[in-house]
Amino acid sequence: MKQFWAFVKKEWYHISRDYRTLLVLIGMPIVQILIFGYALSNEVKNTRIAILDFAGDSYSKELTDKIEASRYFETVTYLRSMNEIDRSLRSGEAKMVVVFPNNFTQQLVHQHESQLQLVTDGSNPNLSATLINYINAITRDFQTRVINEVSLPYTIHVQTRMMYNPQLLGAFTFVPGVIALVLMLICTMMTSVSIVKEKELGNMEILLVSPMHPLAVVFSKAVPYIGLSVGILSIILLLSVFLLGVPISGSIILLYVVSLIFIISALALGLLISTITNSQQVAMMISLMGLMLPTMMFSGFMFPIESMPIPLQWISNIVPAKWYFFSIQSIMIKGLGMEAILKEFLTLCGFAIFFLVLSVRNFKVRMA
């Protein structure tokens, strides 16, 4: 045991003396959280639109004001003719043009029906769809008010409520995503690289010719990284709670327990990588390409898994980050307890055991 802790201490010297790597390890999640939180987001804000108002009557003006007043849109120009629509979209001056027909108010009042044309820039389909949804919502709101004035006998009021994330903040998805990504990266890449480094520099040669069991050598390397990962996890959580306003609705203890299981499975994966290669570059490439990409694509944090083709959905099942992402999302955002994430939790435990067994079996007590 004394040997084990001597090794942990030595490993800690390596980590703490390599300032640059340490800075990257701690800086990366902070920068990611800040970038995702403030710069990158799929929320639509202040989109520039143009208005082409053939009616110019009271309701068209009122609706225009309503659209402008929302934080999603910003009117840049008022067009005069249909010909200008194309130019306006082409130049990128506006992302959408709202066209009011002649007699907008009149038709609405007398025929109880009027039309509104939305012309959008379809080169970005997601954005267009979102814009149309927003306009629809504003229009519906407006309509209700008008109807109320007229007061028709039968109406259905649709009331929507977004549970758990009423403001539809992107931070609610990416905070769990960044946590999964960063933990995967630190645990897997750093352990595999640091073990392979010992092989590459020849230190392993001496360590093997010592009474310490070679497995103890690699396991003791994992300990400081567990500590580091938990520390970084705490930093991310603090940032997201106090800076981005993402709450931790569920149990913090459960959050850490699940994270610990995920960390262990990621470490075991790093161990496994280190048993199959002898070069730091290869270890890094496997960790980056083989783990980073699947983690980003198949964890559900960037692309919803439900909308993937079935074969890809199967593949996503073998990505540990997917199960972890789902668990912490449930705990953090929905505030669910252990019973809700039991399946995910057990799957993560299974991954951890599987990778550990595989890497121990694969481990060589000699050089070749």
Place this chain on the structure above:
Amino acid sequence: MSIQIENISKSFVGDRKVSALQNISFQVEPGKIFGLIGPDGAGKTTLFRILTTLILADEGQATVQKYDVIKDYQKIRRIVGYMPGKFSLYQDLSVLENLKFFATIFGTTIDENYNLIKDIYIQLEPFRDRKAGALSGGMKQKLALCCALVHRPEVLFLDEPTTGVDVVSRAEFWDMLKRLQTKGITILASTPYMDEASMCDEIALIQDGQILSINTPSGLISEFDSPLYGVSADDMYNVMNDLRDHTSVVSCNTFGAEHHVQLKPDIDPTVIRKDLEKSGHENVRVELITPTIEDCFMNLMQQ
């Protein structure tokens, strides 16, 4: 026997099959310094790795302190000290931290075996807080030796401990090994430097995975079967060419300021001097000399 090697063979399969060791056998008595002398690529490191249980031989058996290198590898790892040819300590740890670390993983402390490493450690003491990576070549080797010794091993394996170290430090290093020998440690050391061979109790000349000869340094020299002459003249380069073309000369190798020449049986060395003078060489000197280990090695290589 402290180390016993029987018919060990090992080859590596790569682009083409390389036979690193072919049927090697020798033994080392307890408390002796055994030298493995041979050029780069002779198979010395492979043999060290087999004996330190790092790799498995294709054929043959080997024991260290009666423990089998395959079956009892864990026991061997407790009782040997190993210093690989490449500096393998932690460069970002200080001298003291390295030493403490290796003492701890071998389940001991620096104080416990301080008397063993004292002579060497005293020289390192002024740099105890310096990072190992910032030490000079000789200091690195001393630190590596300290780390290999800190658990008082019964057998010490030193793979080219003096390669890349200056002449003075090399001599010091061998003095240290001699002192360690008096404490009952068996030492197997390899070196490409022939002059270090005389420091060993017994040496094996190894080349291309084969042992050319095993003997004591003096025994090896006395085995040298024909007289050897040292030849020098003003124009050393042309003398060498003329000697190599001479019909009575078996071999001619350059050693420092003179050529070591072996003649065919029953040839009078004065004939050589006269022939060289006839070819226009001045200040020709031919005299009988005692062969060095290197001469023996060259001789065995050419056979």
